[in-house]
Amino acid sequence: MAMVLVVAVVDYLTGVEISVSLLYLVPVCWCGWSAGRRAGLLVAAASAAGWLAAVLLESGPTEQPWVLVWNTLTLGIIFALVAALLATLQSTQANLEAIVVTRTAKLGREVAERRWAEAQLRQAHAELQSTQMQLIEAAKMEAVGRLAAGVAHEVKNPLMTLGMGAEYFLRRPPANADEATLLQDMKDAVHRATTIINLLLDFSKPRPLQLAPEDLNASVENALGLVRIQLLKQHIEVQRQLQPDLPRLPLDRTRVEHVLVNLFTNAAQAMPSGGTLTVRSELQQAADASVGPAVILQIDDTGPGIPHEHLPKVFEPFYTTKPPGQGTGLGLAIVHRILQIHGASITLRNRPGGGARATLTFNPQPTPLS
Amino acid sequence: MKRILIIDDEASITRSVKLNLEALGTYEVHQENHPRDAVHTACEVRPDLILLDVMMPDTDGGEVAARLQEIPALKDTPIIFLTAIVSNAETQGREASIGGHDFLAKPVDLAALTEAIESHLNP
Numbered sequence: 001m002a003m004v005l006v007v008a009v010v011d012y013l014t015g016v017e018i019s020v021s022l023l024y025l026v027p028v029c030w031c032g033w034s035a036g037r038r039a040g041l042l043v044a045a046a047s048a049a050g051w052l053a054a055v056l057l058e059s060g061p062t063e064q065p066w067v068l069v070w071n072t073l074t075l076g077i078i079f080a081l082v083a084a085l086l087a088t089l090q091s092t093q094a095n096l097e098a099i100v101v102t103r104t105a106k107l108g109r110e111v112a113e114r115r116w117a118e119a120q121l122r123q124a125h126a127e128l129q130s131t132q133m134q135l136i137e138a139a140k141m142e143a144v145g146r147l148a149a150g151v152a153h154e155v156k157n158p159l160m161t162l163g164m165g166a167e168y169f170l171r172r173p174p175a176n177a178d179e180a181t182l183l184q185d186m187k188d189a190v191h192r193a194t195t196i197i198n199l200l201l202d203f204s205k206p207r208p209l210q211l212a213p214e215d216l217n218a219s220v221e222n223a224l225g226l227v228r229i230q231l232l233k234q235h236i237e238v239q240r241q242l243q244p245d246l247p248r249l250p251l252d253r254t255r256v257e258h259v260l261v262n263l264f265t266n267a268a269q270a271m272p273s274g275g276t277l278t279v280r281s282e283l284q285q286a287a288d289a290s291v292g293p294a295v296i297l298q299i300d301d302t303g304p305g306i307p308h309e310h311l312p313k314v315f316e317p318f319y320t321t322k323p324p325g326q327g328t329g330l331g332l333a334i335v336h337r338i339l340q341i342h343g344a345s346i347t348l349r350n351r352p353g354g355g356a357r358a359t360l361t362f363n364p365q366p367t368p369l370s
Numbered sequence: 371m372k373r374i375l376i377i378d379d380e381a382s383i384t385r386s387v388k389l390n391l392e393a394l395g396t397y398e399v400h401q402e403n404h405p406r407d408a409v410h411t412a413c414e415v416r417p418d419l420i421l422l423d424v425m426m427p428d429t430d431g432g433e434v435a436a437r438l439q440e441i442p443a444l445k446d447t448p449i450i451f452l453t454a455i456v457s458n459a460e461t462q463g464r465e466a467s468i469g470g471h472d473f474l475a476k477p478v479d480l481a482a483l484t485e486a487i488e489s490h491l492n493p
Contacts, residue, residue: 149455152454152455153425153454153455156454156475156476156477157380157382157383157454157476157477158382159476159477160383160386160454160476160477160478161380161382161383161386162477163477163479164383164386164387164389164390164477164480165386167390167479167480168386168389168390168393171390171393190477191479194477198475
């Protein structure tokens with residue numbers, strides 16, 4: 001309003017000039033843009049009134065008052081239109097800005113949702129792949145089982161004939177030393193073949209577990225006792241880091257000790273010129289509270305580690321890196337199988353500092369597989 | 371001399387077992403390779419112990435054992451089952467399920483076989 005008054009005074013002082021009259025547009029525009037439509041229209045009316053006042057003061061009463069009224073009204077309408085237009089423009093711009101802000105926020109949410117969905121999809125894909133691998137593994141084991149049972153019958157009968165034949169001749173005085181050696185070799189060969197067939201049968205069709213609450217540390221000590229001579233012979237030092245107050249685990253002790261002897265023997269074979277065998281047990285809280293704590297057993301050796309390309313295959317039946325005749329390729333497969341039917345698991349990795357580490361995870365309340 | 375009857379459809383097995391056991395000098399061993407004739411042969415031989423294969427064509431070891439035990443004279447004759455379809459570990463505890471008879475996994479070595487035989491004949 002002050003601006004309108006100033007313009008009216010200027011208008012009066014300078015005479016009624018069209019160029020000066022245009023100055024009324026300044027408060028009209030400013031008010032229409034910044035103060036809204038209603039204030040703009042008020043200032044437009046005030047401007048028209050200011051203009052009329054300036055004209056009347058300057059030229060006195062007119063002989064054609066209707067012309068003056070007409071001009072005032074026209075000017076007022078023009079000012080009102082300008083104010084309304086600017087107010088509408090300003091409001092539209094504000095609306096647009098609000099829409100942009102809303103849409104940007106929505107887009108941000110959609111991008112976040114998409115990312116979350118992609119992460120879910122990746123996780124589902126990984127789970128699917130893992131399930132697929134397990135199914136393939138199970139199918140493979142089933143095939144091995146069928147094959148083993150079929151082959152066993154066909155092979156064990158001839159083996160018995162061969163073994164009995166060798167024993168018959170071994171009981172008689174040999175013609176020479178070579179004959180005796182050959183016969184003993186035959187008997188040993190039958191024995192080796194029998195061991196492999198029996199391992200294969202046990203692997204493919206495991207006996208039911210005889211579960212009882214057991215102290216895992218005691219089983220570790222028993223298994224270490226069984227391999228003590230081998231460890232001494234190879235100058236392997238044993239370091240025990242066993243947590244004393246572990247909960248008792250539902251285990252088939254004989255078979256778990258079989259697993260441990262197998263793993264200790266493997267570790268010893270990796271250190272033919274001596275080293276350190278470290279056995280560590282501890283109760284570990286799981287990240288997921290609903291899962292409950294797990295008992296972890298780690299077996300570390302200071303050997304050369306396992307070549308990277310062998311790592312994915314070490315638990316496969318018949319996979320061996322030992323020379324022909326020296327390994328059945330069933331040792332770790334049976335270890336894996338025995339732990340699996342206990343509801344436990346095993347991983348084999350190379351340690352960053354050198355050597356290999358077997359990590360066994362036992363659940364104190366597992367659901368052993370039947 | 372104790373009489374032993376071995377019933378197995380594979381002649382090479384009955385022959386090798388017979389030769390080995392007879393070489394020990396304390397057993398008289400008879401063999402039968404046709405499970406259908408097993409009861410007839412057993413009635414003739416009157417063995418002190420029977421070695422019986424489990425998986426045979428037509429008639430399996432379990433069926434033969436049941437028929438043998440129907441004969442009053444053979445009712446108490448101990449039977450040692452020989453099987454090729456299980457491992458050694460699996461045979462442990464299985465005798466309970468087949469009426470207290472022994473259960474040996476093929477291939478059986480002579481020492482294990484004579485030990486099982488002796489545990490019945492000279493307990």
